[in-house]
Amino acid sequence: MSTEPKPDVLDAWLRVIRAPGLGSTRIRELLTRFGSIRAVADASVAQLKSVGVPAAAIAWLQQPDFAVLEADCAWLSEPGHHLLTCGSADFPTLLETSVRPPAALFVRGDPQWLWFAQIAVVGSRNPTEGGASNARDFARDLARSGLVITSGLADGIDAAAHRAALDAGQATVAVVATGPDLVYPGRNAALADAIADRGAIVSEYPPGTGPQRPHFPQRNRIIAGLSLGTLVIEAAQRSGALITARVAAESGREVFALPGSIHNPMAKGCHRLIREGAALVETVQEITEALAPQAAQLATALRGRLVAADWHEETLESPMQGHQDPDYQRLRLALGHDPVPIDELAQRTGLTVDSLSSMLLMMELDGQVVAAHGRYALRRH
Secondary structure: OOOOOOHHHHHHHHHHHHOOOOHHHHHHHHHHHHOOHHHHHOOOHHHHHHOOOOHHHHHHHHOOOHHHHHHHHHHHOOOOEEEEEOOOOOOOHHHHOOOOOOOEEEEEEOHHHHHOOEEEEEOOOOOOHHHHHHHHHHHHHHHHOOOEEEEOOOOOHHHHHHHHHHHOOOOEEEEOOOOOOOOOOHHHHHHHHHHHHHOEEEEOOOOOOOOOOOHHHHHHHHHHHHOOEEEEOOOOOOOHHHHHHHHHHHOOOEEEEOOOOOOOHHHHHHHHHHHOOOEEOOOHHHHHHHHHHHHHHHHHHHHHHHHHHOOOHHHHHOOOOOOOOHHHHHHHHHOOOOOEEHHHHHHHHOOOHHHHHHHHHHHHHOOOEEEEOOEEEEOOO
């Protein structure tokens, strides 16, 4: 199923997105005022002036650079390239209900992943070895539990989280501060290609947009808005990760923080978040249990959406739990109809108790497993 804009509407969207000095919030205001994107793009000079549209934006809307618009259309015509616009059926519902949602998203990869339950994993660009290791471990196990790892493709914690999800055979989403066709920093280009193949690269900026300082905190609100919760692993007192956490809290989402040594400057941001009310977490299970109610609600909405989209049957069986993962297959083989304690499942599968707890919780939510008195069994159908 695709509800991407029709050609004439697409042209209007690209003209408005490219108009200098507007931005997502202003575009949404204009949509409300004029009723449609076509009406915004075709408005007269007098109409645009009457609602305070900047002179540069009016000049562009009246006489856009058609070569630039043609290049945008050419990029969107390539396989795996998409434009999702607010008000369309494809626009992620969680993002729509977040703080200052974008007006549109350019996507390289599969936009369906934006509807799956996501956990933002963010932190320092220069983490300690311990911080990077925690990012890999938490991201891997969270991905295996069925949550899509979402981050910002920056060095450090971001890149470690993305790579861990991919190494676990799971999808990951990167929200970037450039256009969807560019990668910053450039050394993460191969990682970006892998993410586009297995998940999605997302940007509110059109193709060709280079890195600009104001864009980085702006993209952090999208990371938070797409996700059920945000996990901060290491962050200094002045860190972009704290912006993501703040927006998550303002959007009514969960915020988690890993504690660290009082002598580690990279832990001070996490300690500040904990003092301000973020959940102190030490295990993946604590996160998955906190997110379980929201994840279940999203799963229900997603099932209906995927049925309408006619996705493959194996995807529909467990749209959020990643049950095609080899670890899930091992766990299913280890389970029977007689209740089994988790320690015995750990011996049978070779998986850690932490990983098993997360996986079993997701399978229980999905109706595959029943749990009683610390023992687990396959549900009889």
